[in-house]
Amino acid sequence: MLIVQKFGGTSVxxxxxxxxxxxxxxxxxxxxxxxxxxLSAPAGETDQLLKLASEITNQPDPRECDSLVxxxxxxxxxxxGLYLKAQNVPCVSLSGWQVPVWTDSEHGKARIRHIEPxxxxxxxxxxxxxxxxxFQGITExxxxxxxxxxxxxxxxxxxxxxxxxxxxxxxxxxxGVYTADPKVVSGPKLLQKISYExxxxxxxxxxxxxxxxxxxxxxxxxxxxxxxxSFNDHPGTEVVSENESLEKILVAGVTLxxxxxxxxxxxxxxxxxxxAKFFGPLAEAGINxxxxxxxxxxxxxxxLGFTVSKGDLRTAMKYAEMVAKKMGAGRVEAAGDIxxxxxxxxxxxxxxxxxxxxxxxxxxxxxxxQMVTTSEIKVSLVVAMDDAEKAVRELHKAFGLEKNA
Amino acid sequence: MLIVQKFGGTSVxxxxxxxxxxxxxxxxxxxxxxxxxxLSAPAGETDQLLKLASEITNQPDPRECDSLVxxxxxxxxxxxGLYLKAQNVPCVSLSGWQVPVWTDSEHGKARIRHIEPxxxxxxxxxxxxxxxxxFQGITExxxxxxxxxxxxxxxxxxxxxxxxxxxxxxxxxxxGVYTADPKVVSGPKLLQKISYExxxxxxxxxxxxxxxxxxxxxxxxxxxxxxxxSFNDHPGTEVVSENESLEKILVAGVTLxxxxxxxxxxxxxxxxxxxAKFFGPLAEAGINxxxxxxxxxxxxxxxLGFTVSKGDLRTAMKYAEMVAKKMGAGRVEAAGDIxxxxxxxxxxxxxxxxxxxxxxxxxxxxxxxQMVTTSEIKVSLVVAMDDAEKAVRELHKAFGLEKNA
Numbered sequence: 001m002l003i004v005q006k007f008g009g010t011s012v013x014x015x016x017x018x019x020x021x022x023x024x025x026x027x028x029x030x031x032x033x034x035x036x037x038x039l040s041a042p043a044g045e046t047d048q049l050l051k052l053a054s055e056i057t058n059q060p061d062p063r064e065c066d067s068l069v070x071x072x073x074x075x076x077x078x079x080x081g082l083y084l085k086a087q088n089v090p091c092v093s094l095s096g097w098q099v100p101v102w103t104d105s106e107h108g109k110a111r112i113r114h115i116e117p118x119x120x121x122x123x124x125x126x127x128x129x130x131x132x133x134x135f136q137g138i139t140e141x142x143x144x145x146x147x148x149x150x151x152x153x154x155x156x157x158x159x160x161x162x163x164x165x166x167x168x169x170x171x172x173x174x175x176g177v178y179t180a181d182p183k184v185v186s187g188p189k190l191l192q193k194i195s196y197e198x199x200x201x202x203x204x205x206x207x208x209x210x211x212x213x214x215x216x217x218x219x220x221x222x223x224x225x226x227x228x229x230s231f232n233d234h235p236g237t238e239v240v241s242e243n244e245s246l247e248k249i250l251v252a253g254v255t256l257x258x259x260x261x262x263x264x265x266x267x268x269x270x271x272x273x274x275x276a277k278f279f280g281p282l283a284e285a286g287i288n289x290x291x292x293x294x295x296x297x298x299x300x301x302x303x304l305g306f307t308v309s310k311g312d313l314r315t316a317m318k319y320a321e322m323v324a325k326k327m328g329a330g331r332v333e334a335a336g337d338i339x340x341x342x343x344x345x346x347x348x349x350x351x352x353x354x355x356x357x358x359x360x361x362x363x364x365x366x367x368x369x370q371m372v373t374t375s376e377i378k379v380s381l382v383v384a385m386d387d388a389e390k391a392v393r394e395l396h397k398a399f400g401l402e403k404n405a
Numbered sequence: 406m407l408i409v410q411k412f413g414g415t416s417v418x419x420x421x422x423x424x425x426x427x428x429x430x431x432x433x434x435x436x437x438x439x440x441x442x443x444l445s446a447p448a449g450e451t452d453q454l455l456k457l458a459s460e461i462t463n464q465p466d467p468r469e470c471d472s473l474v475x476x477x478x479x480x481x482x483x484x485x486g487l488y489l490k491a492q493n494v495p496c497v498s499l500s501g502w503q504v505p506v507w508t509d510s511e512h513g514k515a516r517i518r519h520i521e522p523x524x525x526x527x528x529x530x531x532x533x534x535x536x537x538x539x540f541q542g543i544t545e546x547x548x549x550x551x552x553x554x555x556x557x558x559x560x561x562x563x564x565x566x567x568x569x570x571x572x573x574x575x576x577x578x579x580x581g582v583y584t585a586d587p588k589v590v591s592g593p594k595l596l597q598k599i600s601y602e603x604x605x606x607x608x609x610x611x612x613x614x615x616x617x618x619x620x621x622x623x624x625x626x627x628x629x630x631x632x633x634x635s636f637n638d639h640p641g642t643e644v645v646s647e648n649e650s651l652e653k654i655l656v657a658g659v660t661l662x663x664x665x666x667x668x669x670x671x672x673x674x675x676x677x678x679x680x681a682k683f684f685g686p687l688a689e690a691g692i693n694x695x696x697x698x699x700x701x702x703x704x705x706x707x708x709l710g711f712t713v714s715k716g717d718l719r720t721a722m723k724y725a726e727m728v729a730k731k732m733g734a735g736r737v738e739a740a741g742d743i744x745x746x747x748x749x750x751x752x753x754x755x756x757x758x759x760x761x762x763x764x765x766x767x768x769x770x771x772x773x774x775q776m777v778t779t780s781e782i783k784v785s786l787v788v789a790m791d792d793a794e795k796a797v798r799e800l801h802k803a804f805g806l807e808k809n810a
Binding site: 085 | 420423424457458460461462464465466468469470472473479480482483484486487488490491497498500502503524547548
């Protein structure tokens with residue numbers, strides 16, 4: 001088999017951990033597999049490099065910043081290369097530009113355009129383990145570009161797709177994908193399988209185990225994906241196509257995101273392009289809007305609510321108030337002490353009344369729902385921060401997700 | 406003018422120093438010059454990376470080690486790039502592979518084969534300062550290779566040659582080239598000019614201000630070279646062709662090298678290839694031999710003496726004893742408590758009796774000379790460590806090199 005193994009920052013945080021990764025890779029290669037390893041920067045290293053840049057200027061040039069930040073993964077791959085060579089495991093470490101992994105020129109949040117597989121195939125063909133930097137590639141102009149935070153998952157999946165790998169293993173610091181955050185819920189279930197679609201919604205809703213884009217790429221190219229722990233030999237969670245997802249459970253997981261804040265604008269007068277008028281300035285300011293709800297009242301005025309990350313709240317409020325004033329709308333309110341809960345499951349598509357059950361559970365708990373949005377396989381809710389963990393625990397239990405349920 | 410400015414590790418040791426380099430570069434560019442900056446790794450960074458490699462294995466794979474060690478200069482150039490961009494100075498930082506600087510495949514001590522100047526000319530043509538990593542390049546195989554310790558000087562000179570620069574300035578932590586080490590001799594003279602040939606011999610004899618190879622390259626391509634301080638605006642020392650070297654002084658400098666040790670073998674029986682038999686095994690073991698003296702006695706036996714770096718003494722002794730035994734030679738002696746003194750000057754070529762004066766001065770001092778070698782413009786001596794500084798001071802004075810002489 002051709003296997004891509006991706007290890008995150010905590011898995012290469014120090015030399016002891018690098019050795020452990022090396023031993024796992026050696027074992028996989030020893031079992032007769034061809035192995036391509038994708039590494040993140042050692043935990044903390046990227047932040048340290050960013051801090052250095054920010055000490056020089058508070059608006060670092062993106063191209064120069066990328067050259068600096070990319071050094072983290074380059075360090076990881078060289079260290080693993082040194083270790084494996086010292087153990088007489090034939091190997092070669094490659095930076096993104098050496099593969100090459102071609103990206104667009106959006107420094108700091110570049111997207112992979114195309115990966116040339118020839119060099120990797122050549123090295124694999126000569127019996128070597130190939131170690132590749134995650135998170136980075138090279139632009140047409142010959143500059144180093146990074147993919148943005150968490151991009152190493154995407155690098156691994158894109159490499160697996162380009163190499164038509166038989167398996168892409170994402171090694172992390174948890175045993176796999178859980179039905180809820182073990183820090184919030186006691187005894188969540190570890191999922192043996194999950195569909196790409198559910199995984200995407202979970203990742204998007206705040207489950208940190210995989211980056212959303214990496215799941216998108218995996219789904220598009222049908223890359224067989226596995227999320228495993230780098231600390232033990234637990235088989236982990238397989239991310240598979242919907243029709244392979246044998247466990248026909250209603251809900252796959254409940255996530256909690258405490259990093260968002262809510263803004264609502266009351267009584268916006270009737271008119272064309274109300275939403276564009278509010279969200280245009282936010283988009284220009286680079287502020288990501290997550291949930292959006294709008295409701296038209298009988299008198300023709302609309303109520304609008306949306307969430308942004310807590311860090312963007314102040315700026316977002318400034319724009320919202322500006323637009324609201326111009327349009328003669330009513331009050332603009334901000335709430336920072338809220339949390340977003342998402343319930344994700346393929347079963348929602350076929351089973352009516354899941355949303356109703358959710359609302360009933362929360363009502364019984366006395367938890368007020370401040371905002372709701374729904375997609376085909378996800379219901380997201382905003383509740384008061386104080387109610388959030390209690391609500392997650394109760395929903396998790398009610399949908400039978402506990403380990404011993 | 407097209408000027409190459411090279412800054413060493415202490416000049417980019419921290420952000421404050423990087424800013425100072427940036428200001429100097431900005432001033433040069435502001436004066437209307439085209440500037441190519443060559444940087445070493447921040448002081449200590451290369452050692453730290455090598456230490457990391459040595460913690461993984463005591464025989465690091467050279468190719469992987471080069472990928473790791475090369476990160477130091479890549480950090481320097483990105484940091485300076487960030488600073489200059491923040492000051493609105495158009496610039497671009499380039500790693501060796503981006504230039505590209507082509508080298509051979511001798512990882513850890515690669516030699517530059519060819520530098521493609523097109524990209525640098527293009528960037529300079531668009532009004533940018535170009536910042537290039539010293540010490541590294543890329544092999545035909547597409548691997549990063551380093552030039553070995555001090556290689557950044559060579560990078561700068563080679564770039565200056567390839568770009569046909571009008572001037573190559575080497576910025577360092579001293580004001581220029583002195584007639585002797587200010588730590589040993591009080592008040593040595595700062596040379597305004599020195600010939601390439603003298604500079605080569607001085608560098609070779611232990612003056613740390615420039616790497617020997619960089620002077621060789623400068624001499625070969627007649628690159629106008631200047632050694633200056635990065636801490637002040639002193640004009641420094643110009644390294645020029647012999648016929649431009651106006652100061653017709655007998656001796657340009659006296660150097661002291663305390664890092665060598667001496668081995669001598671007595672009464673080696675007559676025979677073919679004696680020297681090859683001794684130095685073959687040392688070369689294979691990668692041990693550099695510096696001074697070599699051999700003297701044939703009337704009875705046909707030879708006495709052989711040579712110096713190696715102190716760190717290699719134990720290994721070199723092992724080989725020397727092995728060969729001596731095989732050949733039936735006499736005693737093998739090692740001396741670690743010695744120092745090498747070199748006296749360098751173009752004047753020696755035309756003035757007879759310089760060696761005699763040297764020996765006379767040492768005899769008057771009561772300093773015993775253990776070994777002597779001479780070249781066209783250099784006399785090197787081995788003396789006891791305890792005598793060394795005294796001898797340097799006296800020679801320096803006797804040849805009129807004191808500032809106020």
